[in-house]
Amino acid sequence: MADTKREIERKYEGPAASEAAVPPDLSGVPGVADVIDKGITRLDATYYDTADQRLAADSLTLRRRTGGDDAGWHLKLPVADGVRDEIHAPLSETVPDRLTALARSRIRDAELVALVRLATSRHVHELVDGEGSPLAEVSLDRVRAERLHGGADTAEWTEIEIELADGQDPAFLDKAGKHLRKAGLHRSASPSKLAKALAETGSRTKPRKHEHAEPVTAGDHVLAYLRAQRHAVIELDPAVRLDAPDSVHRMRVATRRMRSTFRSFGNVLDRAVTTPVAVELKWLAGELGVDRDHEVLTERFTEALDALPRPLLSGPVRNRLRAWSTARGGDSRRRLLAVLDSKRYLDLLAALDRLLAEPPLREAAAAKPHKVLAAAVRKDFEKVAALVEHALDLPSGGDRDVAMHEARKKAKRTRYAAEAATPALGKPAKALTKAVKSLQNLLGEHQDSVMARESLRELADQAHAAGESTFTFGVLYGREEQRAAVAEAGLPGTWKKVGKRAAL
Incomplete structure (x- = not known):
């Protein structure tokens, strides 16, 4: 030990x-x-x-x-x-x-x-x-x-x-x-x-090449952001192995930031080279996400049960939730450690090192950062705008749920692009990052409610099959509907605030 x-x-x-x-x-x-x-x-x-x-x-x-x-x-x-x-x-x-x-x-x-x-x-x-x-x-x-x-x-x-x-x-x-x-x-x-x-004894450890160079060009800024995320993955590796709080989530976010950067700045880095690396980053994010969403839902339901008045607790709901959570847990911890020791994971780290050591720069990479980075962020934002406007035009229901989820994914990409551009663009990009994050959080709360209702139906079906009361799961379902409605009602106002920060 x-x-x-x-x-x-x-x-x-x-x-x-x-x-x-x-x-x-x-x-x-x-x-x-x-x-x-x-x-x-x-x-x-x-x-x-x-x-x-x-x-x-x-x-x-x-x-x-x-x-x-x-x-x-x-x-x-x-x-x-x-x-x-x-x-x-x-x-x-x-x-x-x-x-x-x-x-x-x-x-x-x-x-x-x-x-x-x-x-x-x-x-x-x-x-x-x-x-x-x-x-x-x-x-x-x-x-x-x-x-x-x-x-x-x-x-x-x-x-x-x-x-x-x-x-x-x-x-x-x-x-x-x-x-x-x-x-x-x-x-x-x-x-x-x-x-x-x-x-x-005559051997000073040398910093990695380019690590401390001040970014000048558009390519410099994109690579600096990618290096920070690569470093986060490597630095978080032992924390994940030690099961440190939030380490799996943070490593997963770092992989997403890199994938998003490859997409947003395809005019800076050749997608023909970055796409295979992005595929492997998606694989790693998927492995890191095994049971992660389930754990988040378990925490959400536990907090919701704790907040319910006693008269609304009917049947062995906590035991049912515990059994549901345990059944999904399985040996995911052992599997994750095997992933981190796998050749595929080590090959991915080596591929990231090679990409950053010899980046596949395109012509725009040598340009001044303001024009190139701002254009990429605006392009991502325009996609978010189209998706949000589409969602607002739809009535509540399945189609709007899907539209809001798609808007959330694009909002996340815009946020990461604005983060990468902030050292070059300054306060406007920082303000946009903050505004888009608030939009992402609202859309994320809505999506969490959608996923929660699907799981509550599953829990209710299991309880019913076992002859247990499903009343409490129905109460929680209704409250999740309310949370989704609040998120939908807040979307126009949040979107209006984001729009004010869109100019770069």
Whole structure:
């Protein structure tokens, strides 16, 4: 088994650190009642990566460490500046399969090699409050780095590390940081010991080509948006594997954004090249969506039941809903993990990398962004306009439901196109994005109600076949009809507001 821990820490360095015999005295930091000397520990860690340092390029670290109270394998995933999630696995001779899987979106089919060995002498002091509860640990680390792959250089340095205790306010690190700066220290420029070791032994991890170039042309802006979505898929991969909240939905949205961008900006990127990639993105979105809509409906019905007065609850409706939800769940989790480990998924990631490294640019890609991007967004908006106007002309019923659903899909595409264009077009595109999102949400609420009513009929049929009361499902059906009616009534006003933001 592997355990996950949120690690919030800061590293400091400077001449004062190198000259220190013990960690700086932080007894004067507000809230600190006592400083406890925890002694000196010797740590021996070997860091693994691909030969071309794919993990380091994305600020991930994978190590096998002995010594201390957490000996074992550690995979650290960046969350924010100074914040990482550390996944721990027991000590073994080879990299645990689960940690390899969590890094799969970066490693792909490459081999992991022992990259750097760090030997650290760590003198730790624990900072506690008036009740004896830990606030943080401050350590003086004397580090010796030995390059194991790509060279044989060594390096030595001393740094101060302060790590927040579980459950404490990160603002405490700001207070401690003031004292450390007064002691002659400054924040380390390296985000991790591995990053510093690579730099000190003569191998700085290079950013990916084009990643940080400022967009100039229309093509630059479209590619920047696509890179952000590609990065989101790769970054969310371990979160999906760990079943982190909302991670599946967010990855699915990233795939949709890329597919939508290929369609909206076909005058920038050659569709003959992007279409096969879009097909694979649709496949991935479909796999990510298995049971997702069902889960959303289950949550919707549960909330609706919770809001019903007791007299309107008739029969074992919660048991019926639970059985319906469980029957649909199946082994979708196992299936999704298999998808993320599949050759097809890894081939898709490789195809995205190739497309972004050598983009199939058309003539319009070299043009100034305002004209090209604005024209593409307007074209998408015109399609939305036609669909919304058509829906408004129809009476309530099945035909209008279909028309509103089609308008929702086109509204989503327009929103993503406006998002991609916002860095170039500025406030008008940002305002349009916000307005179209409100339209998308309204149309989405209507579509959710349509789907909910279909499922409620299914639930009622199952209850009837089992000899149970169907009354409550009828009540919920009626309330879903009301929610749809409210959405339909709000469409003219929402559409009018969107129209005011259409000029680019």
